[in-house]
Amino acid sequence: MTLRRISLFVVLFLLMGLDSFALPGASPGGQALNLSKFVDQLPIPPSIQLRGRRPFELTITLGQFEAKLHRDLPPQPEWGYDGSSPGPTIQIERGRKLTVHWKNQLPEVHLFQAPKGADRITPDVRAITHLHGAVVTEPDPMDRLHNNDGWPDAWNIPGQEQIAEYPNDQAARTLWYHDHAMGETGRNVAAGLLGLYEIHDRYERSLNLPSGRYDIPLAIQARGVNADGSLYYTADIANEFYGNALAVNGKLWPFLNVEPRKYRFRIVNVSNARSYALSLAEADDGATSSGNAGPAFYQIGTGSGFLQDTVILNDPSDPASPKLVLAPAERADVIIDFSGVAGRSFVLKNSSHDPGTSALPLHLRPIPRLRVADAAGARQIIFGQMAMPDGTLMQTLNGRSWKDPIEDRPVLGTTEVWELANTLTDVHPFHIHGLQFQVLDRTFFDVQAFLATGKINYLAPPVPPLANEMGWKDTVRVLPQMVTRIILKFSPFPGYYVYHCHILEHEDMDMMRPFEIVPPGTLELTPR
Numbered sequence: 037m038t039l040r041r042i043s044l045f046v047v048l049f050l051l052m053g054l055d056s057f058a059l060p061g062a063s064p065g066g067q068a069l070n071l072s073k074f075v076d077q078l079p080i081p082p083s084i085q086l087r088g089r090r091p092f093e094l095t096i097t098l099g100q101f102e103a104k105l106h107r108d109l110p111p112q113p114e115w116g117y118d119g120s121s122p123g124p125t126i127q128i129e130r131g132r133k134l135t136v137h138w139k140n141q142l143p144e145v146h147l148f149q150a151p152k153g154a155d156r157i158t159p160d161v162r163a164i165t166h167l168h169g170a171v172v173t174e175p176d177p178m179d180r181l182h183n184n185d186g187w188p189d190a191w192n193i194p195g196q197e198q199i200a201e202y203p204n205d206q207a208a209r210t211l212w213y214h215d216h217a218m219g220e221t222g223r224n225v226a227a228g229l230l231g232l233y234e235i236h237d238r239y240e241r242s243l244n245l246p247s248g249r250y251d252i253p254l255a256i257q258a259r260g261v262n263a264d265g266s267l268y269y270t271a272d273i274a275n276e277f278y279g280n281a282l283a284v285n286g287k288l289w290p291f292l293n294v295e296p297r298k299y300r301f302r303i304v305n306v307s308n309a310r311s312y313a314l315s316l317a318e319a320d321d322g323a324t325s326s327g328n329a330g331p332a333f334y335q336i337g338t339g340s341g342f343l344q345d346t347v348i349l350n351d352p353s354d355p356a357s358p359k360l361v362l363a364p365a366e367r368a369d370v371i372i373d374f375s376g377v378a379g380r381s382f383v384l385k386n387s388s389h390d391p392g393t394s395a396l397p398l399h400l401r402p403i404p405r406l407r408v409a410d411a412a413g414a415r416q417i418i419f420g421q422m423a424m425p426d427g428t429l430m431q432t433l434n435g436r437s438w439k440d441p442i443e444d445r446p447v448l449g450t451t452e453v454w455e456l457a458n459t460l461t462d463v464h465p466f467h468i469h470g471l472q473f474q475v476l477d478r479t480f481f482d483v484q485a486f487l488a489t490g491k492i493n494y495l496a497p498p499v500p501p502l503a504n505e506m507g508w509k510d511t512v513r514v515l516p517q518m519v520t521r522i523i524l525k526f527s528p529f530p531g532y533y534v535y536h537c538h539i540l541e542h543e544d545m546d547m548m549r550p551f552e553i554v555p556p557g558t559l560e561l562t563p564r
Contacts, residue, residue: 123231155219
């Protein structure tokens with residue numbers, strides 16, 4: 037039988053181009069890597085499957101280990117959780133409580149030198165883990181031992197631990213965990229401190245989706261790799277880190293054997309700054325693209341659960357069909373059906389003639405839409421910049437830094453519209469901790485007039501969200517020269533949380549603000 041294979045970076049990533057979404061001033065790539073592509077099989081991160089009804093308790097260790105990023109590179113040190121990067125994928129049922137002891141056993145010397153412009157916080161090695169997309173309580177953000185959300189200033193040092201409680205009272209979805217230490221997030225994630233987290237429920241199982249070995253996580257990360265296989269990070273925090281190589285699940289340019297059947301891919305952009313426009317393309321010889329479109333993507337969910345209706349992307353019958361675009365921290369739940377393409381060059385060996393009996397639902401559970409009429413008001417978040425004493429331009433939210441006093445205190449149980457006005461030239465992935473939101477629309481506005489007067493003048497009618505943005509979200513792309521409106525309800529917990537740009541170098545340069553959800557009657561505040 038003719039051996040055939042599907043190379044992930046041929047069919048998913050080769051066509052997008054490494055500079056698809058490169059920003060001005062991005063970190064320069066290292067020297068070009070003279071490596072053969074698609075020679076390593078895609079690894080699947082280790083899995084911790086928590087079954088049963090009792091509350092669970094885990095200990096997961098942050099540490100340094102050695103790993104081979106590629107067949108032709110020697111093992112080199114990197115950081116991770118429980119000896120791997122990505123760390124173990126935690127799988128748990130909805131409503132099952134989990135306590136994790138995140139034990140910091142990192143070395144006292146960082147894998148990378150501190151970049152120019154980074155906060156000079158001591159000690160240099162510090163970490164705190166944030167479960168991205170989780171709804172948790174955070175009543176005392178500066179409690180370094182018991183910290184559920186990963187408050188940036190509550191970091192710990194080698195020899196200490198963070199104890200986090202996750203109620204997991206959320207519908208089925210793919211979350212991810214990563215470091216969130218103040219001024220250190222970009223450096224720590226580039227070193228490998230990240231992993232995936234899946235919540236499952238009865239509704240998900242009722243859909244008969246591809247499961248088991250046909251349900252595959254894809255953690256996409258831009259890495260900085262030197263010729264000897266060692267890792268590097270940006271030398272200047274003002275330069276967003278784009279690296280010079282792409283890894284999936286910790287391997288550079290891997291391939292994946294597939295059968296002629298449906299597969300479910302949980303695609304997570306865990307890169308510091310790089311966005312992706314993903315599509316399938318047929319390969320001539322396993323290493324180059326013929327330009328012919330491959331099978332379509334059927335997106336059934338975001339990082340915050342299932343969509344109401346399946347969205348078809350990369351439709352080979354439609355040249356204008358949109359690609360799957362993911363900014364840092366965005367996730368997509370996608371089904372790809374390979375059953376009709378057996379024998380073509382991007383298909384690996386058909387090891388089974390069984391096409392599988394899993395389903396491809398086109399309509400899922402209805403998603404109630406939050407109503408603008410029910411909002412208590414609107415709150416503006418301005419994406420801008422200010423000059424530092426040394427001439428560096430620091431990107432800011434509402435002209436404030438992380439250390440400035442809390443200004444945003446929404447009331448528990450209320451709904452607000454947030455107007456995210458981007459005066460900059462970059463696309464900023466905007467993430468809010470502790471809750472989910474819905475995207476309303478995007479509208480171009482006169483940036484120069486706003487900078488002169490502080491008033492927003494719209495230049496065109498609103499643009500509705502993309503079809504695959506119509507579900508719940510915890511991260512949204514805020515496009516330049518546009519106001520992106522989102523609507524959110526502050527529930528179910530009061531407490532202290534964070535919103536920020538998820539380009540990690542921007543976050544480390546204070547493009548991040550705290551907010552407090554207060555109980556009703558605590559304060560009488562009107563949103564800005």
